[in-house]
Amino acid sequence: xxxxxRRQLLAGAAAAGLLLPFLRGGRRARAAGSPQKTKAxxxxxxxxxxxxxxxxxxxxxxxxxxxxxxxLAPVKDHLLFLKGLDMYAGGATHEGGVRKVLTATAPxxxxxxxxxxxxxxxxxxxxxxxxxxxxNFQNGSGSMSFIGAGVEVKPDDDPVxxxxxxxxxxxxxxxxxxxxxxxxxxxxxxxxxxxxxITRARAKLGxxxxxxxxxxTASFDEVQRRVSGQPIAxxxxxxxxxxxxxxxxTDYYPKTYEKEDKFQQVGxxxxxxxxxxxxxxxxxxxxxxxxxPVSPTHIPTSGAGLGNHDASHYGDPNSGTATDFVxxxxxxxxxxxYLIQKLAATPDPDGGMLIxxxxxxxxxxxxxxxxxxxxxMPFLLAGGAAGQLRGGRLLDYTGQVNGDNQPHAKLLVSxxxxxxxxxxxxxYTGHGTGPLPGLIG
Amino acid sequence: MGCTxxxxxxxxxxxxxxxxxxxxxxxDERPGPRQLRLLTRAEYAATVHDLLGVDVDTSSIPVEPRVxxxxxxAAAMAVTSRHLDAFLAIAExxxxxxxxxxxxxxxxxxxxxxxxxxxxxxxxxxxxxxxPLTDDEINGFLPAFQGQTFDDGMGIAIASMMxxxxxxxxxxxxxxxxxxxxxxxxxxxxxxSYLYTGSMPxxxxxxxxxxxxxxxxxxxxxxxxxxxxxxxxxxxxxAFVDEWLRTDGLSANKDAAIYPGFTDDxxxxxxxxxxxxxxxxxxxxxxxxxxxxxxxxxxxNAPLAQFYGLPAPxxxxxxxxxxxxSGRGGLLSLGAVLASHAHANESSPVKRGxxxxxxxxxxxxxxxxxxxxxxxxxLDPTLTTRERFSKxxxxxxxxxxxxxxxxxxxxxxxxxxxxxxxxxENGLPVDMSGAVQGLDSLADATKVPFTDTKGLATVLADSExxxxxxxxxxxxxxxxxxxDAYDACAIHNLQLDxxxxxxxxxxxxxxxxxxxxxxxxxxx
Numbered sequence: 001x002x003x004x005x006r007r008q009l010l011a012g013a014a015a016a017g018l019l020l021p022f023l024r025g026g027r028r029a030r031a032a033g034s035p036q037k038t039k040a041x042x043x044x045x046x047x048x049x050x051x052x053x054x055x056x057x058x059x060x061x062x063x064x065x066x067x068x069x070x071x072l073a074p075v076k077d078h079l080l081f082l083k084g085l086d087m088y089a090g091g092a093t094h095e096g097g098v099r100k101v102l103t104a105t106a107p108x109x110x111x112x113x114x115x116x117x118x119x120x121x122x123x124x125x126x127x128x129x130x131x132x133x134x135x136n137f138q139n140g141s142g143s144m145s146f147i148g149a150g151v152e153v154k155p156d157d158d159p160v161x162x163x164x165x166x167x168x169x170x171x172x173x174x175x176x177x178x179x180x181x182x183x184x185x186x187x188x189x190x191x192x193x194x195x196x197x198i199t200r201a202r203a204k205l206g207x208x209x210x211x212x213x214x215x216x217t218a219s220f221d222e223v224q225r226r227v228s229g230q231p232i233a234x235x236x237x238x239x240x241x242x243x244x245x246x247x248x249x250t251d252y253y254p255k256t257y258e259k260e261d262k263f264q265q266v267g268x269x270x271x272x273x274x275x276x277x278x279x280x281x282x283x284x285x286x287x288x289x290x291x292x293p294v295s296p297t298h299i300p301t302s303g304a305g306l307g308n309h310d311a312s313h314y315g316d317p318n319s320g321t322a323t324d325f326v327x328x329x330x331x332x333x334x335x336x337x338y339l340i341q342k343l344a345a346t347p348d349p350d351g352g353m354l355i356x357x358x359x360x361x362x363x364x365x366x367x368x369x370x371x372x373x374x375x376x377m378p379f380l381l382a383g384g385a386a387g388q389l390r391g392g393r394l395l396d397y398t399g400q401v402n403g404d405n406q407p408h409a410k411l412l413v414s415x416x417x418x419x420x421x422x423x424x425x426x427x428y429t430g431h432g433t434g435p436l437p438g439l440i441g
Numbered sequence: 442m443g444c445t446x447x448x449x450x451x452x453x454x455x456x457x458x459x460x461x462x463x464x465x466x467x468x469d470e471r472p473g474p475r476q477l478r479l480l481t482r483a484e485y486a487a488t489v490h491d492l493l494g495v496d497v498d499t500s501s502i503p504v505e506p507r508v509x510x511x512x513x514x515a516a517a518m519a520v521t522s523r524h525l526d527a528f529l530a531i532a533e534x535x536x537x538x539x540x541x542x543x544x545x546x547x548x549x550x551x552x553x554x555x556x557x558x559x560x561x562x563x564x565x566x567x568x569x570x571x572x573p574l575t576d577d578e579i580n581g582f583l584p585a586f587q588g589q590t591f592d593d594g595m596g597i598a599i600a601s602m603m604x605x606x607x608x609x610x611x612x613x614x615x616x617x618x619x620x621x622x623x624x625x626x627x628x629x630x631x632x633x634s635y636l637y638t639g640s641m642p643x644x645x646x647x648x649x650x651x652x653x654x655x656x657x658x659x660x661x662x663x664x665x666x667x668x669x670x671x672x673x674x675x676x677x678x679x680a681f682v683d684e685w686l687r688t689d690g691l692s693a694n695k696d697a698a699i700y701p702g703f704t705d706d707x708x709x710x711x712x713x714x715x716x717x718x719x720x721x722x723x724x725x726x727x728x729x730x731x732x733x734x735x736x737x738x739x740x741x742n743a744p745l746a747q748f749y750g751l752p753a754p755x756x757x758x759x760x761x762x763x764x765x766x767s768g769r770g771g772l773l774s775l776g777a778v779l780a781s782h783a784h785a786n787e788s789s790p791v792k793r794g795x796x797x798x799x800x801x802x803x804x805x806x807x808x809x810x811x812x813x814x815x816x817x818x819x820l821d822p823t824l825t826t827r828e829r830f831s832k833x834x835x836x837x838x839x840x841x842x843x844x845x846x847x848x849x850x851x852x853x854x855x856x857x858x859x860x861x862x863x864x865x866e867n868g869l870p871v872d873m874s875g876a877v878q879g880l881d882s883l884a885d886a887t888k889v890p891f892t893d894t895k896g897l898a899t900v901l902a903d904s905e906x907x908x909x910x911x912x913x914x915x916x917x918x919x920x921x922x923x924x925d926a927y928d929a930c931a932i933h934n935l936q937l938d939x940x941x942x943x944x945x946x947x948x949x950x951x952x953x954x955x956x957x958x959x960x961x962x963x964x965x
Contacts, residue, residue, distance in 0.1 A: 092810070139504075151517055154503040193581065197606070198605070208477075213606065310785055
């Protein structure tokens, strides 16, 4: 067992306690919007950033994007850039970062938590959906979604499988999706018998592994409800275009959807599926992981020769390695533009376009990739959150809590509040509770 | 040890942990937690194969999270709706295929007979649930046949059982009596079969359970030895070693410009090399712990021989003596080990050092401080890797931990980032010498030196902590939970028996089944 002492406390962590935090805007926003229409999307890109090249510079409404964020210019009016947010407590580096980016050390990640909370009322076919592009392939660091403390929800990296389970039939399988087929009848019989068996098992076990079986039962109930539910007209498997993508059954390691030359196509299909699922009211919560921490992914079309993680150890900010890292990050931002434009072009079932009612959270598990720290995270929000967010802004939370940066836990609270869940804390509370000041409204 | 947020699920306890006296058998083994263990994808596929004769594709089932390198931690796995969607879809197609193509395997009565539906549910259910069904359960599945043809009813019954918690989880719950629970004979059978064959119990094990002949350590060890000798038993050992050494999923993501020779054929051959090596040492040679480390045999095919710069073998992966100057032979020179613990574009003394400490010595080191710049020194064409990493030892902020890591990892520098041999790096001769500090205790400043990889292998093979680490890792793999201080007695006994048994590997694997706590769990 190791007795080596570890981290050093941050200098000045408890310093200057007399300074009042500077509250931007000064008001605790009470949403003028319609939380019940909101949808939330969580997008992860790997391995942090070069802070000086990511964060925009300027005032709240007049700012210049950095080299890493410059590709976001076409959709700038939909975006809120966030500076000065730290992830406190929890574990260090890649593994610790990905574990807390959506949890702030709470047992559940925000996407799963919101899914459970909202779907208890909404009763949509899926509480939340976790998608990925090569997010599990050679992932030794972990994922960002958790259904319970330490219990991950692994994203689905296969767009064909993801579509099939979300919509109940393979893309292009045909039919309107509304008929009661013999397959569906059989499925319901199977689930009825299995449901009775779960009840018997729970009775037998009593308190033993109750939490595990609670999760099992909730998952089962969702599946069963989906099978009995009414499909939505207009959202049928025929209307989804795979754009020539197909899984090749002889691809074993890596699988087709894990191959580097399919990375962009798979990611775009997943974004298409996300937009379709939201517009068809299959769910209100989607998360998407592009690869994973310590990402081995090479993206030659970005102009970078190094894999993402290798490039993220950028060393000197003017080095060739740093140039590669900037190229890769720009590539990911171009994909994010694709998502925003897709959301802007997809009708929302509650009126307007998806982007009007969505809150999109773009995140990564590290701040400065050299330092492997969790300071001044490369976070931003997108979307109108049904009248609760105004885009085209740069918000700076640096040093607002007695000289420390605001905790990202408050951002998670803000997102929950925008979704209509009135919590005042989520996970870490060491630097205060409540939502981020000046964010909503 | 820096593992925040992970469910521990260890034995735990309110009283004091057991006391260990070195060299003395401990009489205070504490039972582990009662748990439901979700079948891993590999276990699920093997079980469906054995149960129904159908081979299924498990790629739609979510990947298992890894805890301490192992994919079967019970507390880390929960059945999400995505799991159930996958299990349900597989159950639907498999049940249809089984009734159509393997009817004789699942049905043993004539459907014309009045009682056949009930008989089928009882018989098939016993194998599916790995225990006899209760009357309530049999009655509960009978409605499958209502309004259906017999075959359709069979299919529905099979599918619904395949999504039942009694099929999907391995139950380690037992019957409570006083301060502990004892696993039922059928739970014990499944615990044995999944550990030693990765699948459901076979007929012989079912019969032993029915006759309550899995109670004693000797009975369990006899079954373990029997299963270990099968093809599945060999494959299970190989699977454990893959996870122990973290060589499963050997990275295909190497920089092709720097390592053009690292082809798919070579990568696959390295996985085979490891399998054949382990199989030869454990089974053909009935070997010891030292035989894993100290060996002059290589197990290669033609592509791998060429990659290593060795003469082509007479037969694929047959053991042949390696040339003395090749540096090959033994676990530390396996291509899979060397390439798995390296970067995409270079070797990594840090990764290899951490591998030795964590996987081979069971010494988990904490991660670097959160504010420290951990960028590796850039590739420098004028320096060797050792020279580039020298800051780890010269900078006091780094040296505290890195003096435990780098000098160990330098012992592998005779092999590059994809496991190929090198004696020169950037025109400079490679220096493979190093030292292991804190070999038996991290606090001990003594350094044990070595001059090359084989020297390091000997140091490890002879060290008490490496000899104690393998049984410890196997314990974790077998028990499926993160051990804590309360498991120390059982682990100590396993380690002591290993030492007293001249470090024979098969005996160690078998001895796990003989632990008194194998079939004991906490009362609550």
